[in-house]
Amino acid sequence: MNTEKIKTLEQIHLAIVVVEQERESPDLTPEQRRDLESISVKLWSLEQAIIRKSGDELINALNLDSYALSELASKIKDSAQSLEDLASVVESAAKVVRALILIITTAGGAGLI
Numbered sequence: 001m002n003t004e005k006i007k008t009l010e011q012i013h014l015a016i017v018v019v020e021q022e023r024e025s026p027d028l029t030p031e032q033r034r035d036l037e038s039i040s041v042k043l044w045s046l047e048q049a050i051i052r053k054s055g056d057e058l059i060n061a062l063n064l065d066s067y068a069l070s071e072l073a074s075k076i077k078d079s080a081q082s083l084e085d086l087a088s089v090v091e092s093a094a095k096v097v098r099a100l101i102l103i104i105t106t107a108g109g110a111g112l113i
Contacts, residue, residue, distance in 0.1 A: 005050055008100045012050075015093035016043045022086050032079055039072045039090055046097055055108065059101055066097040 022028075023036045042065045049061035069090055077087035 004100050004103050008096050009047060009050055011093045011096040012043055012047050015089050016040065016047070018086050018089045019043065022083065027082070029079075032076065032083065035072055035076050035079070036086075039069065039076070042069050042072070043090075043093065046093075050100070055104075059104055062097050062101050062104075066094045066101070069094040069097075 019036055019040050023033070023040065028036070046062060046065045046069070049058055049065070053061055073087040073090040073094065076083045076090070
């Protein structure tokens with residue numbers, strides 16, 4: 001399971017880097033700026049949850065933030081063509097987090113954790 005957590009953290013970190021770079025763009029609308037701030041906060045929250053939480057507490061935290069990320073990614077993708085690549089990176093991170101949730105849930109159900 002540590003391998004999956006590391007891979008998930010790497011994907012989240014990549015998304016954080018991309019979001020933070022894009023947040024520096026002077027071409028963003030106020031709404032896009034707020035959405036990118038929200039995405040950044042959710043990504044940092046996911047990262048901290050993976051590092052600090054375990055069991056049901058981890059699953060609950062990951063579920064909430066991964067679905068919120070997916071929704072924000074869709075909103076960003078629809079808002080501007082220039083943010084489509086960023087939205088894809090964020091959506092990839094959300095998918096990896098959902099895969100980790102499945103792994104944790106399955107391992108917990110089998111008594112492995």
